[in-house]
Structures are given as structure tokens and as C-alpha cells.
Amino acid sequence: MYIKDNIFKKILNNEINSNIIYKNKYVTAFDDINPKAPIHIILIPNIYIKNMNYVKKSNIYILGKMLLISSKIAKLKNIDKSGYRLIINCNKDSGQEIDYLHIHILGGKFLGNIICNNL
Ligand code: 5GP
Numbered sequence: 001m002y003i004k005d006n007i008f009k010k011i012l013n014n015e016i017n018s019n020i021i022y023k024n025k026y027v028t029a030f031d032d033i034n035p036k037a038p039i040h041i042i043l044i045p046n047i048y049i050k051n052m053n054y055v056k057k058s059n060i061y062i063l064g065k066m067l068l069i070s071s072k073i074a075k076l077k078n079i080d081k082s083g084y085r086l087i088i089n090c091n092k093d094s095g096q097e098i099d100y101l102h103i104h105i106l107g108g109k110f111l112g113n114i115i116c117n118n119l
Contacts, residue, residue, distance in 0.1 A: 008044050008100035022073055026065040029073055029105070038108025039077050039084070043070055049101040052090040070105050079107035085114070 010016045011030060018030040021041060032040040045062045049055060055063065067086075074080045084107030089096035 006048075006098070006100055008042070008098055008102060009048065012044065012046065022069065022076070024069070026062055027069050029069065032104070036104075037106040037111065039079050039106065041073060041077070041105040043073065043103040043105060044100055050099050051096060051101055052088060055101070066103055070103055073105055074107065077105075077107070083107060083111075085111050 007016065011018045011020075012028055018033070020028060020030045022029040022043075025046070027043055027045055029041050029043040032042050043066055045059075045066060047059075047062065049059060049062075070086055071080070074084050084105060087104040087106065088101070089104075
């Protein structure tokens with residue numbers, strides 16, 4: 001399922017409300033509107049990348065920042081010790097809804113073993 005209007009672009013530009021929990025020069029993170037876990041944060045790059053299929057060599061730095069800040073947010077939210085999961089969906093079979101590269105940061109409860117349970 002694809003949503004044509006870019007909701008995450010609108011969040012980035014403050015055109016629609018969201019609970020932004022972290023922002024710097026490279027990335028923006030905000031609470032997911034429909035959380036699947038007690039902590040469910042969406043982290044996006046401040047430059048538009050549609051999904052993993054559109055990642056270029058020139059994006060390596062920003063991708064590194066996304067991972068670095070994800071771990072920082074996990075610490076800020078106090079889920080680093082208990083554990084958390086990062087998810088990046090790409091296209092239909094993954095269930096990607098929003099055409100804007102993003103990392104889901106999920107934690108705050110036992111999330112199960114995704115490899116054993118969901119494949
Ligand atoms: P995807 O399936 O594309 O990987 O994940 C999209 C995520 O964006 C979903 O978890 C969904 O709940 C979240 N989402 C969709 N619309 C909004 C919105 O308007 N605001 C926020 N904060 N999250 C949204």
C-alpha cells in the first residue's frame with residue numbers, strides 16, 4: 001500500500017503535527033502515530049530518499065548518521081539495555097506505507113523473535 005502525499009515530508013516541514021523527539025542537521029525523529037510497541041519512533045533523513053532502492057553512494061554518511069542517532073535515541077528512551085529493534089521496510093512485500101526512507105525504532109517490551117515467528 002502506497003500513500004501518495006508525503007506525510008513524512010510534511011512532518012519534516014512542520015506542515016502537520018507530530019511529537020518530534022530529536023532533530024539535528026541530518027535527521028528527524030518523531031513518535032509513530034500508531035505505535036506497535038511502548039516505544040515506537042520513526043527516524044528519517046532530512047533529505048528525501050524514497051526507500052532503500054534509491055540509496056546512493058553519496059548517502060553513506062547520512063545512513064551512518066541514521067544508525068548512530070537511532071542508538072542515541074534508544075539510550076535517551078532508556079531501552080538500550082532492555083533491547084530494541086530497528087526496522088526499515090522497502091516496497092509492498094514489506095508493508096511499506098510511506099514513501100520516505102525511515103527507520104522504525106521499537107522497544108519497551110519483549111518483541112519476540114521476528115526471524116522465527118514471522119517468516
Ligand atoms: P512503513 O509501513 O511505511 O514502514 O511505516 C509507516 C509508519 O508511519 C507506520 O508505523 C504508521 O503508523 C506511521 N504513520 C503514518 N502516518 C503517520 C502520521 O501522520 N504521523 C506519524 N507520526 N506517523 C505516521
